[in-house]
Amino acid sequence: MSSKLVQVSVILSLIRTSVVDYYRLPTGYGDWRDDLEAQGYAVVKGAISPEKAQHYQQKAFEWLNTFDPDLDPNNPSTYNADKLPIQTNRNTYEHYAVVHERFMWEARMEPGILDPFEKVWGTHKLLVSFDSLNVTLPNLKPARTPWPHIDQAPRKRGLHCIQGIINLSHAGPEDGSLVVVPGSHKLVERFFDEKTDPSEWEWRDNRYFDDKDMEFFEGQGLSPMKVLAEPGDLILWDSRTIHWGGEPTKKSTVPRTVIYAAYAPAKLASKDAIEEKARVFKVNGATTHWPHDNIKLRDLHAYLPDGTIDPRNRDKPLEKAEHSDRLLKLAGVMAY
Ligand SMILES: *[C@@H]1O[C@H](CO)[C@@H](O)[C@H](O)[C@H]1NC(C)=O
Numbered sequence: 001m002s003s004k005l006v007q008v009s010v011i012l013s014l015i016r017t018s019v020v021d022y023y024r025l026p027t028g029y030g031d032w033r034d035d036l037e038a039q040g041y042a043v044v045k046g047a048i049s050p051e052k053a054q055h056y057q058q059k060a061f062e063w064l065n066t067f068d069p070d071l072d073p074n075n076p077s078t079y080n081a082d083k084l085p086i087q088t089n090r091n092t093y094e095h096y097a098v099v100h101e102r103f104m105w106e107a108r109m110e111p112g113i114l115d116p117f118e119k120v121w122g123t124h125k126l127l128v129s130f131d132s133l134n135v136t137l138p139n140l141k142p143a144r145t146p147w148p149h150i151d152q153a154p155r156k157r158g159l160h161c162i163q164g165i166i167n168l169s170h171a172g173p174e175d176g177s178l179v180v181v182p183g184s185h186k187l188v189e190r191f192f193d194e195k196t197d198p199s200e201w202e203w204r205d206n207r208y209f210d211d212k213d214m215e216f217f218e219g220q221g222l223s224p225m226k227v228l229a230e231p232g233d234l235i236l237w238d239s240r241t242i243h244w245g246g247e248p249t250k251k252s253t254v255p256r257t258v259i260y261a262a263y264a265p266a267k268l269a270s271k272d273a274i275e276e277k278a279r280v281f282k283v284n285g286a287t288t289h290w291p292h293d294n295i296k297l298r299d300l301h302a303y304l305p306d307g308t309i310d311p312r313n314r315d316k317p318l319e320k321a322e323h324s325d326r327l328l329k330l331a332g333v334m335a336y
């Protein structure tokens with residue numbers, strides 16, 4: 001290559017680095033960080049102790065018991081779908097201020113959960129999402145068909161967001177768990193460019209893939225896999241990695257219990273996003289999976305199937321978390 005060409009390609013790669021690769025994941029550590037970069041997801045084993053995981057799961061169960069005192073999540077004969085709090089269509093709980101219950105905040109603030117995100121982003125000045133709780137009682141509802149999606153708008157290029165699941169229950173082959181398409185984070189941009197019309201790209205940080213779309217990824221040799229995990233494990237994934245919440249099989253007996261929590265550097269958030277985040281915090285609301293962008297207050301009320309507001313609505317948590325400086329900074333309410 002002539003030196004002119006080398007110069008041009010160096011400049012081009014610099015532009016690529018700053019524009020396309022918004023942030024480069026640290027690699028070469030021989031641990032989960034390499035998986036996150038290469039596969040688009042990773043499991044941090046034992047991020048919290050099994051005892052802690054059990055404690056948080058117990059708190060989640062107790063929270064359900066405030067709606068149905070007779071419910072024992074480990075005993076299917078006690079399941080009564082009509083008494084459970086209203087779930088989103090993704091089977092998660094985000095109403096009744098659950099997102100701000102003390103156990104949810106304590107789990108998000110566990111050093112073993114914060115640490116991997118601090119390593120990934122190279123800073124402890126992070127924001128956390130006000131994201132939901134998932135307790136799925138096995139065999140209570142008909143299984144949902146796979147719903148492959150990413151949580152990043154096609155227009156956004158490079159890495160923007162890393163999502164997390166704090167796993168509080170066993171996830172074996174028969175149980176509900178996260179399903180990912182390893183390696184898809186590196187191919188979605190090509191998919192959008194080659195197979196879709198940019199005029200149809202939405203700004204929403206969410207894009208579903210139908211069977212036809214999935215053929216592209218299968219054609220590249222990729223296939224879905226269920227992430228198996230133990231209580232206390234933390235699952236991380238790049239928002240560009242195709243994923244969905246995998247259903248338990250009929251054989252599962254595990255009430256799947258997970259807390260969604262994503263973290264990003266506070267400096268990536270705009271002033272507007274920070275203001276909106278503080279507003280959502282004040283009303284004990286939930287947002288999306290995103291901690292620093294795409295901040296929107298989700299509906300505060302749960303609605304009954306007949307469309308009326310659930311009289312069991314709560315506008316504040318039953319047990320309020322201690323509003324320490326650390327919490328307020330993670331929430332975007334106090335500046336770093
Ligand atoms: C919650 O967990 C259940 C069981 O694994 C799963 O079917 C559902 O999709 C999950 N929800 C999300 C948002 O992943």
Ligand SMILES: *[C@@H]1O[C@H](CO)[C@@H](O)[C@H](O)[C@H]1NC(C)=O
Pocket residue numbers: 043167168169170171172227228229230231232233234235
């Ligand atoms: C989740 O927790 C269960 C129970 O401890 C464990 O068996 C499973 O491997 C964990 N899954 C992940 C992805 O961390």
